[in-house]
Amino acid sequence: MILYGVPGWGSAISELMLTLADIPYQFINVDGFDKPGPQRDLLEKRNPLCQVPTLELSNGEIMSETAAIALMVLDRCPDLAPPIGCVERQQFQRLLVWLVANVYPTFTYADYPERWAPDAPEQLQQNCIAWRKTLYLWLDNHLKASPFTFGEQLTLIDCYLCVMRTWGPGPVWFAENTPKIAAIADSVCQLPKLHKVLKGNDILC
Ligand SMILES: N[C@@H](CCC(=O)N[C@@H](CS)C(=O)NCC(=O)O)C(=O)O
Numbered sequence: 001m002i003l004y005g006v007p008g009w010g011s012a013i014s015e016l017m018l019t020l021a022d023i024p025y026q027f028i029n030v031d032g033f034d035k036p037g038p039q040r041d042l043l044e045k046r047n048p049l050c051q052v053p054t055l056e057l058s059n060g061e062i063m064s065e066t067a068a069i070a071l072m073v074l075d076r077c078p079d080l081a082p083p084i085g086c087v088e089r090q091q092f093q094r095l096l097v098w099l100v101a102n103v104y105p106t107f108t109y110a111d112y113p114e115r116w117a118p119d120a121p122e123q124l125q126q127n128c129i130a131w132r133k134t135l136y137l138w139l140d141n142h143l144k145a146s147p148f149t150f151g152e153q154l155t156l157i158d159c160y161l162c163v164m165r166t167w168g169p170g171p172v173w174f175a176e177n178t179p180k181i182a183a184i185a186d187s188v189c190q191l192p193k194l195h196k197v198l199k200g201n202d203i204l205c
Contacts, residue, residue, distance in 0.1 A: 001026070002026045004028050005028075006031045010052050011053035012163045012203065014053040014055065014159075016194060017066075017080070018073065020073075020194070023073065023077075025055075030042060047064050055069060067097060070096060091150070092150065096156070102135055103136070103164065106132040107132075107167070110129055113125040129168060133177070136169075136174070136177070136181060140178035140179070140180045143184070146187070148184055148187055149184055158187070161181050163203065165181060165185035
């Protein structure tokens with residue numbers, strides 16, 4: 001399969017997932033896709049939303065959305081989520097949707113505020129960033145386990161936390177305000193299996 005992405009961006013989340021599940025992929029760097037040009041044309045032909053990650057499967061089907069990619073990965077590697085029947089399973093499902101339904105949109109709007117609020121881009125950006133911090137503070141308060149989100153078992157939620165910790169409001173903010181998220185991200189960074197892909201995405205711990 002082919003993964004269209006940009007080092008360090010949302011494609012890094014799915015790179016971690018695919019690597020943990022031993023699913024091979026070819027990475028195509030579409031850096032610059034968020035501006036008009038050949039990279040955007042390449043991506044837009046495959047995903048009209050023009051977002052990364054975008055996956056082109058070996059049967060030619062297109063797969064986007066990190067949460068959908070996570071579910072696809074789990075079909076092949078169920079061990080990357082708490083088992084069916086255990087209480088953590090529902091919290092895994094909840095957090096998977098919660099992250100993409102609540103946290104991710106704050107980037108959609110804050111990264112390109114002039115697209116959504118041409119008359120008040122700064123206000124939209126500031127409000128989204130403030131709301132994102134509120135969300136992360138709730139999450140940190142909700143987290144109970146270590147070294148990973150659900151204890152000793154590494155799950156695909158940990159991939160989100162490791163990559164998102166490198167995005168705004170930035171690693172220093174996470175360390176100071178959400179120590180549990182920071183500790184989980186650190187634990188993911190320690191996994192030898194992920195070192196190459198973390199390095200390729202400039203995710204250094
Ligand atoms: N809901 C999508 C969000 C993906 C997303 O927003 N990716 C960002 C990069 S990290 C992007 O492509 N932004 C460009 C845009 O939204 O125009 C997912 O979970 O994969």
